[in-house]
Amino acid sequence: MTKKRKILLLIYAIVIILILIFILFIAPDTMFTDDIDIDFELPKTDTKEFMDYQKQQEHLLQKNYNYEYVLLDSMGKKSYQFNCEGKREGQFESGTCTLPENISYTQDNRKDAYKLIDSNYLEPSYIFDLLTDIKPEEAKYQESREYTYKIKIKDLDTDVIVITDLDNITKIIINNAYMNYILKFSDVKY
Numbered sequence: 001m002t003k004k005r006k007i008l009l010l011i012y013a014i015v016i017i018l019i020l021i022f023i024l025f026i027a028p029d030t031m032f033t034d035d036i037d038i039d040f041e042l043p044k045t046d047t048k049e050f051m052d053y054q055k056q057q058e059h060l061l062q063k064n065y066n067y068e069y070v071l072l073d074s075m076g077k078k079s080y081q082f083n084c085e086g087k088r089e090g091q092f093e094s095g096t097c098t099l100p101e102n103i104s105y106t107q108d109n110r111k112d113a114y115k116l117i118d119s120n121y122l123e124p125s126y127i128f129d130l131l132t133d134i135k136p137e138e139a140k141y142q143e144s145r146e147y148t149y150k151i152k153i154k155d156l157d158t159d160v161i162v163i164t165d166l167d168n169i170t171k172i173i174i175n176n177a178y179m180n181y182i183l184k185f186s187d188v189k190y
Contacts, residue, residue, distance in 0.1 A: 073117045079118060127172060159174075
């Protein structure tokens with residue numbers, strides 16, 4: 001390389017370095033963004049509101065839903081576990097249990113299927129009557145709510161937790177030292 005080329009390359013490198021230093025450290029950001037209109041707004045989403053809790057209770061009390069029961073009951077001398085599912089359409093009901101025994105039932109022989117436990121605690125109307133005049137603790141999440149009630153069942157401190165989605169009551173949990181009832185509801189029609 002000739003001496004003239006080396007000097008030219010050195011001047012060229014110094015100019016590039018000076019331009020980079022100017023761009024990175026000296027020039028204000030607005031010098032490069034004045035003409036650009038950038039909109040950083042988040043897209044708007046439709047936020048759906050929770051249906052009124054009283055309305056959700058009324059819908060469940062119309063008895064048009066599918067259900068699944070997972071029950072553990074030790075209130076008597078023995079412990080019983082129930083796994084049942086069924087459907088209610090007004091006064092008509094049909095269901096099956098796989099525990100404590102395999103049995104199918106309708107509204108006519110339902111009491112036989114649940115004769116080992118107090119089946120009142122499977123009725124939303126009975127449960128809601130127990131909760132009347134009790135103020136719950138409410139926990140609200142993005143798409144669900146939990147209402148926790150503190151009550152006494154046969155002198156035992158009991159938690160009754162009512163869980164809702166945006167539209168319906170989906171689960172009722174009754175829990176104390178001797179009973180753990182999980183009542184799940186789906187396809188609630190009104």
